[in-house]
Amino acid sequence: MRFDSLLDSLGRTPLVGLPRLSPSPEVRLWAKLEDRNPTGSVKDRPAFFMIDKAEKDGLLTPGRTILEPTSGNTGISLAMVAKLRGYKMICVMPENTSEERRQLLRMWGAEIISSPAAGGSNEAVRVAKKLAGEHPDWVMLYQYGNEANALAHYETTGPEILEDLPTVTHFVAGLGTTGTLMGVGRFLREHKPDVRIVAAEPRYGELVYGLRNIDEGFIPELYDDSVLTTRFSVGSADALRRTRELLEQEGIFAGVSTGGALHAAIGMARKAVKAGERADIAFVVADGGWKYLSTGAYEGTLEDAEERLEGQLWA
Amino acid sequence: MAIEVRIPTILRTLTDGAKAVEGKGTSLDELFADLDTRHPGLRARLVDDKGLRKFVNVYLNDEDVRFLGGLETEVSDGDNVTILPAVAGG
Numbered sequence: 001m002r003f004d005s006l007l008d009s010l011g012r013t014p015l016v017g018l019p020r021l022s023p024s025p026e027v028r029l030w031a032k033l034e035d036r037n038p039t040g041s042v043k044d045r046p047a048f049f050m051i052d053k054a055e056k057d058g059l060l061t062p063g064r065t066i067l068e069p070t071s072g073n074t075g076i077s078l079a080m081v082a083k084l085r086g087y088k089m090i091c092v093m094p095e096n097t098s099e100e101r102r103q104l105l106r107m108w109g110a111e112i113i114s115s116p117a118a119g120g121s122n123e124a125v126r127v128a129k130k131l132a133g134e135h136p137d138w139v140m141l142y143q144y145g146n147e148a149n150a151l152a153h154y155e156t157t158g159p160e161i162l163e164d165l166p167t168v169t170h171f172v173a174g175l176g177t178t179g180t181l182m183g184v185g186r187f188l189r190e191h192k193p194d195v196r197i198v199a200a201e202p203r204y205g206e207l208v209y210g211l212r213n214i215d216e217g218f219i220p221e222l223y224d225d226s227v228l229t230t231r232f233s234v235g236s237a238d239a240l241r242r243t244r245e246l247l248e249q250e251g252i253f254a255g256v257s258t259g260g261a262l263h264a265a266i267g268m269a270r271k272a273v274k275a276g277e278r279a280d281i282a283f284v285v286a287d288g289g290w291k292y293l294s295t296g297a298y299e300g301t302l303e304d305a306e307e308r309l310e311g312q313l314w315a
Numbered sequence: 316m317a318i319e320v321r322i323p324t325i326l327r328t329l330t331d332g333a334k335a336v337e338g339k340g341t342s343l344d345e346l347f348a349d350l351d352t353r354h355p356g357l358r359a360r361l362v363d364d365k366g367l368r369k370f371v372n373v374y375l376n377d378e379d380v381r382f383l384g385g386l387e388t389e390v391s392d393g394d395n396v397t398i399l400p401a402v403a404g405g
Contacts, residue, residue: 125403
């Protein structure tokens with residue numbers, strides 16, 4: 001395949017079957033390899049769409065500064081596009097995210113402002129909103145509420161899955177900004193009314209839920225629960241176990257959040273087997289494992305790895 | 316046998332610091348009412364007159380109860396209930 005530039009090569013990622021982890025020839029699991037995007041994660045799609053839209057709307061003009069709260073992947077994608085398009089990039093990132101993410105952001109020229117670990121991404125959002133108020137000339141694309149985030153998946157990820165797997169019965173992805181699930185979910189529902197859209201929400205250590213008040217909680221503006229069939233909370237132990245199974249059984253080296261999605265996908269597969277139904281379950285490999293090597297997720301016992309991940313944002 | 320309910324840090328002032336408590340009931344609503352008899356004020360932090368509070372997520376065996384039956388979701392002995400505040404990801 002030939003492309004005019006790196007950005008032109010975005011998307012059209014492989015959908016690969018999992019012959020060993022699929023329970024039967026009638027109930028099959030399919031991995032959408034989003035690590036095969038320009039910066040190695042699914043976030044390249046929304047980053048590109050959000051910047052493109054901001055340019056078309058006249059919000060972004062050469063030399064402007066982009067500000068974004070991000071636990072890593074979105075920031076990395078935005079930094080790459082910003083570098084190519086001539087914008088300055090500032091990321092507000094919780095301090096409990098992996099060192100690799102920080103190095104990658106700096107490599108693409110982004111400036112990082114750390115937000116406190118306690119409160120996780122909630123704090124990053126709060127700090128970024130405050131900064132945006134103080135710097136009206138900065139452009140906050142705001143992935144949690146930017147329709148172009150979900151639209152990227154509605155226009156690209158969703159159609160790719162349907163084209164490669166017309167018999168799709170389930171779509172499973174991690175729940176963060178909710179952009180992937182909203183976009184792919186809406187697209188698939190329009191073409192396959194019975195499709196089941198399943199969210200796998202990461203359940204972190206307690207530090208991340210250290211809010212001062214329960215009314216300080218956060219729900220992304222993009223979230224519309226009517227798009228989902230159901231939503232599972234996946235703890236780090238299950239996510240790690242599945243991440244390793246994917247590596248050992250199928251050879252796919254994925255990040256920890258992918259283990260969370262796989263866990264929910266395997267749960268749906270078991271239900272289908274029990275009910276005697278046919279199923280083609282597509283799930284998202286959001287990124288590769290490279291950025292998580294320093295967390296020790298792939299070494300030693302699961303218990304040790306889980307302990308090392310305590311308090312880290314792994315999705 | 317009973318139903319184990321995991322309590323988030325922010326609500327542990329109501330459970331004497333306990334990370335998990337036990338309760339009984341046939342629905343989530345009954346379970347919360349039962350917990351409130353030993354941990355007064357807990358129910359009001361989870362539920363208002365419209366149902367589950369906006370920023371409170373409750374999971375029955377890891378599945379979000381809003382996609383099951385909300386407060387009417389059936390529960391039984393041996394189930395695990397997890398309460399968490401809604402936080403940002405991504």
